[in-house]
Amino acid sequence: MxxxxxxxxxxxxxxxxxxxxxxxxxxxxxxxxxxxxxxxxxxxxxxxxxxxxxxxxxxxRVTGTIEEAFARWEAEVLPGYTSAETKKGYAKNLRMMRPVFGEATWDQVGLPVIKGYLAKRTAKTQGNREMALLSVIWNWARGEGLTSQPWPAAGMERSKWKNKEKARKIKVRDDVYEAIYAEAGQHIKDCMDLGSATGMRLTDCISVLMPRGNLLTLEASKTGKEAEWDLNLSAVLPDLVRRRKALGADHLMLLSTAEGNPVTPQALRYGWDKARTIAAEKATARGEDELAASIKLLYLRDMRKRAAQKAGSLEEASKLLQHSDERLTERHYGGVRRLKPVG
Structure with missing residues (x-):
C-alpha cells in the first residue's frame, strides 16, 4: 500500500x-x-x-527483543482464537509480562530469570499461566525466525520450576446452597439451577440459547465441544424454561433479567455477591458462624462442582463436564474416592 x-x-x-x-x-x-x-x-x-x-x-531496542515477538504474536496469532475468554486471558497475561520481559533480548532470559519472576508473583497460579503463554510465544518466535534460542525451561518438566498449584477443594453443601438461593434474585437462582443441573461454565450459562423442543443444546465456549440435555430428564430445567417464556423477552438467551434483558457477567457478579452477603449476615445473626464462613467461600462458578457432586459416578460426572479424561474430573471435582472396606 x-x-x-x-x-x-x-x-x-x-x-x-x-x-x-x-x-x-x-x-x-x-x-x-x-x-x-x-x-x-x-x-x-x-x-x-x-x-x-x-x-x-x-x-x-524493539527489534531483537521479546517485545518484537509479543507485538507480532498479538497482531497475527491472538485474533485467530475463537474464544473471547481465551483472548481476554491472553491479553491480560501479555500486559503483566511486557514490563518485565518486553525490553529483554532472548539471551537475557534464562531459567533463573523465569523462576525469579514466579517467585515474586503474588498471584502464584496466574504466574504459571503467564509462563505457559510465554512458552507458547517463545516457540512460535523460533518458528518465525525471531530467535534461535530454545525455551529456557525445555526438558525441565520434572524439576518443579513452576509455582506449586493445588486444586481448590470445596464441597457445595446443601445448606450453603439453599441459604444463598433463598436470598438471590431470580436470574441468579436460574443460573444456579442451570449450572448445577448441567455442569455448564458461567460463560456458557449466560450464552446458551433457548431450547428447541425438549433439547437444550450447547457448543462449549472453552472447548468447542457440543452437548445436548433432555429437559424431560431434569427436575429444574423445565420450570426455568417456562419462567423464561413467560417473560416474553425478545432476545434468544435462556437466562434473562426480570426486565427481559440478557444476563451479563456484571449482573451475575453483583447479584451473587449481594445474595451471598445477605445470606452470610443472616447466618451470623443466628449464631451460625461456621455456616456463614462456608457461605462466604462459595463462588457461583462452583455450581459446576455441585453438578459433579450430584452425578452418580465419576464416569457420569466426567461425561457431564465434557472431560476427555476421568482423572481430570477426579482431580478438580471428584473429591475423595469411595473405597470398599476389606474387612
Missing part, C-alpha cells in the same frame, strides 16, 4: 471460519528491521504508522 501511506504494507489471510482478515505492517527493511506488525485495526495501524514515521526509524 503506497500513496497516502508510504511503507504501509498489508497481508490478507483467511481464517478457518472463512473470515478474511487484513494485517498491517510498517516496512522498515531499509533500516534492516524488516516489517513491523501494526495489528488488524486500520485506525490504530495508521496511528502507529505516523508514530514510527515521526521517529524516522523503528526503535532498535
Amino acid at each position: 503506497t500513496g497516502a501511506y508510504p511503507r504501509l504494507r498489508t497481508r490478507t489471510r483467511r481464517r478457518k471460519s472463512g473470515k478474511v482478515v487484513v494485517y498491517y505492517f510498517y516496512d522498515a527493511s531499509a533500516e534492516g528491521n524488516g516489517e513491523i506488525p501494526l495489528g488488524t485495526d486500520f485506525d490504530k495501524a495508521i496511528a502507529q504508522w505516523k508514530e514510527i514515521g515521526e521517529r524516522g526509524t523503528y526503535s532498535a
